[in-house]
Amino acid sequence: MNKQIISFPKDGKPSLIPNEWQVWDGEHDEGGIPDLEHGMHKVLGPFHWWITRYKNPDIIHRANQGEIGVWFSADDDILKHADIIEAGKSLWPVVGAHFPIFRDGRSFSTAALLRDRFAWQGEIRAIGDVLIDQLLQGARVGFDAFELRADQNLDVALKQFDLFSVVTQNSWRDQRATIAAS
Amino acid sequence: MYKYDHIDQTLVDQRVIQFRDQVERRLNGTLAEEEFRPLRLQNGLYHQRHAYMLRVAIPYGLLNAKQLRTLALIADKYDRGYGHFTTRQNIQFNWVELEQTPDILAELAKVEMHAIQTSGNCIRNITSDAFAGVAADEYIDPRPICELLRQWSTLHPEFAHLPRKFKFAINGAKEDRTVLLCHDVGIELKKNPNTNNGELTADIYAGGGMGRTPILGSLIKSHVPWQILPSFLTALLRVYNRFGRRDNLYKARIKILVKALGPEEFARQVEGEWNQLHNDIKQSKDNFTQAEWERVAKHFTKPNYRALTALSNEQLQSHADSKLNSSEKIGFTRWLERNVKPHQVPGYASAILSLKPHGSAAPGDATSTQMNAIADLADQYSFGELRVTHEQNLVLADVEQAELLNLWRAAKNYNLVLPNIGLLTDIIACPGGDFCSLANAKSLPIAKAIQERFDDLDYLHDLGDITLNISGCINSCGHHHVGNIGVLGVDKDGEEWYQITLGGDQGNDASIGKVIGPSFYANEIPDVMSSLINTYVEQRTADEPFIDTYRRLGVAPFKEAAYRNNGKHSKESSKGAIA
Numbered sequence: 223m224n225k226q227i228i229s230f231p232k233d234g235k236p237s238l239i240p241n242e243w244q245v246w247d248g249e250h251d252e253g254g255i256p257d258l259e260h261g262m263h264k265v266l267g268p269f270h271w272w273i274t275r276y277k278n279p280d281i282i283h284r285a286n287q288g289e290i291g292v293w294f295s296a297d298d299d300i301l302k303h304a305d306i307i308e309a310g311k312s313l314w315p316v317v318g319a320h321f322p323i324f325r326d327g328r329s330f331s332t333a334a335l336l337r338d339r340f341a342w343q344g345e346i347r348a349i350g351d352v353l354i355d356q357l358l359q360g361a362r363v364g365f366d367a368f369e370l371r372a373d374q375n376l377d378v379a380l381k382q383f384d385l386f387s388v389v390t391q392n393s394w395r396d397q398r399a400t401i402a403a404s
Numbered sequence: 405m406y407k408y409d410h411i412d413q414t415l416v417d418q419r420v421i422q423f424r425d426q427v428e429r430r431l432n433g434t435l436a437e438e439e440f441r442p443l444r445l446q447n448g449l450y451h452q453r454h455a456y457m458l459r460v461a462i463p464y465g466l467l468n469a470k471q472l473r474t475l476a477l478i479a480d481k482y483d484r485g486y487g488h489f490t491t492r493q494n495i496q497f498n499w500v501e502l503e504q505t506p507d508i509l510a511e512l513a514k515v516e517m518h519a520i521q522t523s524g525n526c527i528r529n530i531t532s533d534a535f536a537g538v539a540a541d542e543y544i545d546p547r548p549i550c551e552l553l554r555q556w557s558t559l560h561p562e563f564a565h566l567p568r569k570f571k572f573a574i575n576g577a578k579e580d581r582t583v584l585l586c587h588d589v590g591i592e593l594k595k596n597p598n599t600n601n602g603e604l605t606a607d608i609y610a611g612g613g614m615g616r617t618p619i620l621g622s623l624i625k626s627h628v629p630w631q632i633l634p635s636f637l638t639a640l641l642r643v644y645n646r647f648g649r650r651d652n653l654y655k656a657r658i659k660i661l662v663k664a665l666g667p668e669e670f671a672r673q674v675e676g677e678w679n680q681l682h683n684d685i686k687q688s689k690d691n692f693t694q695a696e697w698e699r700v701a702k703h704f705t706k707p708n709y710r711a712l713t714a715l716s717n718e719q720l721q722s723h724a725d726s727k728l729n730s731s732e733k734i735g736f737t738r739w740l741e742r743n744v745k746p747h748q749v750p751g752y753a754s755a756i757l758s759l760k761p762h763g764s765a766a767p768g769d770a771t772s773t774q775m776n777a778i779a780d781l782a783d784q785y786s787f788g789e790l791r792v793t794h795e796q797n798l799v800l801a802d803v804e805q806a807e808l809l810n811l812w813r814a815a816k817n818y819n820l821v822l823p824n825i826g827l828l829t830d831i832i833a834c835p836g837g838d839f840c841s842l843a844n845a846k847s848l849p850i851a852k853a854i855q856e857r858f859d860d861l862d863y864l865h866d867l868g869d870i871t872l873n874i875s876g877c878i879n880s881c882g883h884h885h886v887g888n889i890g891v892l893g894v895d896k897d898g899e900e901w902y903q904i905t906l907g908g909d910q911g912n913d914a915s916i917g918k919v920i921g922p923s924f925y926a927n928e929i930p931d932v933m934s935s936l937i938n939t940y941v942e943q944r945t946a947d948e949p950f951i952d953t954y955r956r957l958g959v960a961p962f963k964e965a966a967y968r969n970n971g972k973h974s975k976e977s978s979k980g981a982i983a
């Protein structure tokens with residue numbers, strides 16, 4: 223678990239901030255959520271866990287305090303659970319989308335769908351095998367927070383966002399430069 | 405031809421900086437090879453049998469003389485003096501150093517070229533008709549759409565890590581010269597007064613491809629207005645990105661998804677996704693605008709053609725006769741017949757320079773000397789531009805008919821006028837075991853042996869149109885599935901064998917060839933070819949092309965002939981015989 227994440231708000235600048243969210247894999251579920259590691263008091267639980275527990279009063283209580291978010295695995299078909307996600311919009315401060323391995327691009331589409339189809343306004347955090355060279359794509363499809371794999375150099379990572387000053391297709395952040403030029 | 409504006413230029417320049425940094429991180433060890441691999445592939449950099457190989461994009465096959473000179477310079481300065489033009493309208497350099505690739509990319513960027521997305525699991529270089537804009541049978545010049553989609557697909561963030569590679573081809577002529585149905589997405593442009601107010605539309609085919617499971621694409625949507633292509637293709641790719649298989653490399657192509665779901669269900673899912681995108685006002689900003697069209701299309705206007713009268717081949721020959729000796733006459737006549745194609749504009753023609761000399765170079769290879777010479781020819785005879793065909797030849801598209809003789813003479817000095825276009829020796833071949841680390845068998849010596857066996861041009865001309873395609877393994881880089889005759893390298897207990905397919909075809913009646921039976925040794929292949937060709941010659945009706953004879957008779961007589969002498973060749977004598 224990385225102690226710092228990159229936060230890159232849509233209209234802001236990328237920066238390092240402390241990581242408040244512990245990603246929980248949903249294992250050893252005894253009805254509640256696990257004890258939190260030192261320093262963390264918020265938990266991102268797997269969406270498949272949420273689906274079975276979201277009626278539990280204890281969990282709803284914690285959620286109402288802003289302490290619970292969910293993360294989508296790369297093979298969650300989020301369109302199949304549109305109603306739960308709609309309801310989740312007012313409960314989860316953060317959602318995550320998981321990269322099981324850096325070269326699996328499904329979560330790019332998940333983030334794009336969350337922004338386009340669900341009009342998700344809150345944070346979408348990239349978690350899992352997140353490497354420096356995925357940041358640019360992630361930032362453009364809808365991610366605004368990145369928990370990098372622990373071995374990644376965060377200073378090198380932060381520089382990625384300045385690499386390109388032009389883009390040739392629309393994205394969550396910006397319109398393609400070629401429209402303005404026409 | 406399209407000219408970069410500051411946006412395109414900035415993008416490729418910044419891409420060079422990005423890749424330089426990635427290479428540095430690789431070299432200083434902070435980027436692991438496994439993690440670098442997809443990054444370098446998205447920059448066309450493979451690691452092959454002997455060295456790194458760099459694949460440079462030639463979008464929809466269009467090049468100018470200056471770019472070709474730069475390719476020659478790269479061949480000389482960073483490689484071994486030649487390059488290999490491929491079936492996907494790219495050029496490959498086989499012997500580059502990792503440390504030097506950023507410099508090569510910087511060199512390319514100076515002439516509006518790059519290697520972005522020429523490999524890797526992303527949208528690859530978009531291919532089209534090598535005769536786009538000039539072909540006599542063209543009804544729509546596809547190049548503005550090609551260029552708009554090139555830009556749209558370049559560094560597309562959502563589709564940077566697809567389940568597998570993704571190839572688009574775009575056609576706008578009556579005869580399909582793009583192998584449209586063998587692409588992940590084939591876009592057939594249409595213009596019909598009854599649809600979309602007579603504006604340009606696209607019919608979308610999906611799920612074609614070669615490789616281990618060759619499949620022809622299915623029509624999944626007709627009449628998509630050109631403006632809406634970005635959202636439609638986003639929807640299509642999104643469905644593939646989310647649901648394409650990632651558990652098995654061989655089942656990860658979109659063709660497998662389309663097949664598993666059925667084309668109707670796949671089309672329904674794409675439509676569902678597209679309706680959402682399309683209805684969403686914010687997203688409709690994705691649509692191409694008329695202003696964008698104009699910005700791009702203004703580069704594809706006609707060059708400064710002169711008002712000329714059309715000449716027939718007979719007239720050209722009789723003009724040439726007095727200037728040529730008798731052997732030259734035959735050569736020039738054959739060249740007019742095979743290598744010169746009709747043009748939209750009276751008095752002009754397109755001339756194909758053959759990169760298939762018999763037995764003396766790998767199909768598609770050009771030396772730096774040839775490249776520089778061709779650049780000069782392009783400047784002198786064809787408005788400084790040329791094209792790459794997927795058959796691995798080069799085209800000077802806008803030659804005055806009256807200059808054909810001069811062009812022929814000049815090109816002859818560089819061994820570029822063999823009149824074998826469309827004939828048996830115009831072989832499409834992948835680099836095979838000589839270069840490629842995935843190969844099961846060599847391709848190039850087989851191509852060479854066949855070209856040497858069938859070296860008689862009279863005979864070749866008599867045989868007429870036949871396509872012969874060779875791949876060194878089932879990945880099918882040599883398009884063997886769509887060759888009238890296909891040769892596929894296979895491995896049996898560590899030995900190189902060759903399987904023959906018959907009946908494949910590209911063009912409007914595209915079809916996938918069928919395996920005729922057990923494989924052969926390398927040194928049997930020339931005899932097998934002779935048997936197949938003799939069978940055709942015996943059985944054909946007047947003027948019947950090979951593929952039609954095959955379709956009429958089926959595989960039986962060919963198969964019988966091919967195996968008649970089987971066993972004559974010993975295992976030992978085959979080894980190394982052609983290698």
Ligand code: HEM
Pocket residue numbers: 450452457489490491492496568571586587588612613614615616657833834835839840841842879880881882883
């Ligand atoms: C030397 C390095 C090369 C390597 C490592 C390589 C690798 C591959 C692989 C792995 C595939 C299989 C894709 C699949 O079925 O999923 C493939 C297919 C293909 N490659 Fe290559 N290739 C190389 C060179 C070439 C060359 C030189 C050409 C053109 C002459 C080419 C054009 C193609 C084409 C047209 C296909 C089949 C297209 C399809 O199934 O859609 N490749 N290549």
Ligand code: SF4
Pocket residue numbers: 834835836837840841842843844875876877878879880881882
């Ligand atoms: S067909 Fe096989 S041997 Fe030939 S280039 Fe492709 S991967 Fe290599």
